Amino acid sequence: MARKVIITCAVTGSVHTPTMSDYLPITPEQIADQAIGAAEAGASVLHLHARNPADGQPSPDPDVFMQFLPRIHAATDAVVNISTGGGMPMTVHDRMQAALRAEPEMASLNIGTMNFGLYPAAERYSEWKYDWEPAFLESSRDFVFRNTFSDIETLLAELGEGCGTRFEFECYDVGHLYTLAHFLDRGLVKPPLFVQFVLGILGGIGADPDNLAFMKRTADKLFGDDYRFSVLGAGRHQMPLASMSAAMGGNVRVGLEDNLFLDKGVPARNNAEEVTRIRGILEGLSLEVATPAETRELLELKGRDQVAF
Ligand code: KMH
Numbered sequence: 064m065a066r067k068v069i070i071t072c073a074v075t076g077s078v079h080t081p082t083m084s085d086y087l088p089i090t091p092e093q094i095a096d097q098a099i100g101a102a103e104a105g106a107s108v109l110h111l112h113a114r115n116p117a118d119g120q121p122s123p124d125p126d127v128f129m130q131f132l133p134r135i136h137a138a139t140d141a142v143v144n145i146s147t148g149g150g151m152p153m154t155v156h157d158r159m160q161a162a163l164r165a166e167p168e169m170a171s172l173n174i175g176t177m178n179f180g181l182y183p184a185a186e187r188y189s190e191w192k193y194d195w196e197p198a199f200l201e202s203s204r205d206f207v208f209r210n211t212f213s214d215i216e217t218l219l220a221e222l223g224e225g226c227g228t229r230f231e232f233e234c235y236d237v238g239h240l241y242t243l244a245h246f247l248d249r250g251l252v253k254p255p256l257f258v259q260f261v262l263g264i265l266g267g268i269g270a271d272p273d274n275l276a277f278m279k280r281t282a283d284k285l286f287g288d289d290y291r292f293s294v295l296g297a298g299r300h301q302m303p304l305a306s307m308s309a310a311m312g313g314n315v316r317v318g319l320e321d322n323l324f325l326d327k328g329v330p331a332r333n334n335a336e337e338v339t340r341i342r343g344i345l346e347g348l349s350l351e352v353a354t355p356a357e358t359r360e361l362l363e364l365k366g367r368d369q370v371a372f
């Protein structure tokens with residue numbers, strides 16, 4: 064196959080809160096609508112979290128996921144990727160439940176325990192849509208984003224072996240690549256690995272081109288031809304680092320989970336706008352966007368009829 068670029072769209076996440084954007088999808092209907100719109104705009108992978116429909120708090124509840132997964136499945140051919148990263152203050156057990164119920168083609172798998180600082184964002188707002196938001200952001204000051212070796216082993220066994228799900232390996236620092244290589248050496252993860260380089264989270268590697276080059280160089284050394292990479296740049300770094308990834312031979316991740324703004328001071332009104340923006344950049348670079356079928360072939364996924372929703 065000629066080179067094709069996989070666009071992942073991360074639709075809502077658990078980092079942003081409702082006050083930060085009127086366009087952040089909250090309810091199952093909003094998540095489904097925006098996911099379908101993103102797929103129509105060219106995203107072949109939809110990375111999904113759920114939120115409490117009443118107030119927008121991140122939710123691990125499989126019943127809430129099941130309110131939007133069948134609709135997305137019926138309306139698009141895109142690959143559904145369910146987060147196992149969840150959000151504060153979920154336990155690792157809670158974080159796995161939706162993926163175990165839905166048995167998706169893909170799930171995220173976070174490759175290291177780390178700090179994950181959201182609290183600086185709280186200073187930017189004086190009025191909040193919901194009371195939980197400032198306390199939630201502030202709690203990240205003392206929250207440990209837990210992804211121990213044992214947690215990773217459990218996810219690989221129960222979701223990978225048990226359900227045939229393959230993974231978006233979220234690597235927030237160079238050390239995480241060595242942890243992933245350890246699991247490759249043990250035969251617990253199978254090529255082709257799909258590695259998401261995450262740059263710009265407070266607690267992980269900073270969002271700059273040198274660091275992305277270092278991540279890629281290290282991954283090349285550790286994984287050779289056994290991997291494909293994608294890049295997630297947090298906030299305003301999203302489009303520049305995604306563009307750099309594409310120019311370096313990688314794939315891209317966009318979406319309101321990672322960045323709420325299309326331009327400085329201009330909120331993205333939906334996820335499709337960000338997909339359309341990166342698609343235009345890719346086409347400007349004479350790169351072709353992967354279809355869902357091509358993505359399934361590239362990542363060796365089990366197929367859209369093998370899921371439980
Ligand atoms: N929120 C991103 C920085 C996950 O869902 O597993 C990383 C993420 C984690 O998407």
Ligand code: ZN
Pocket residue numbers: 073076077110112146148171320
């Ligand atoms: Zn996520």
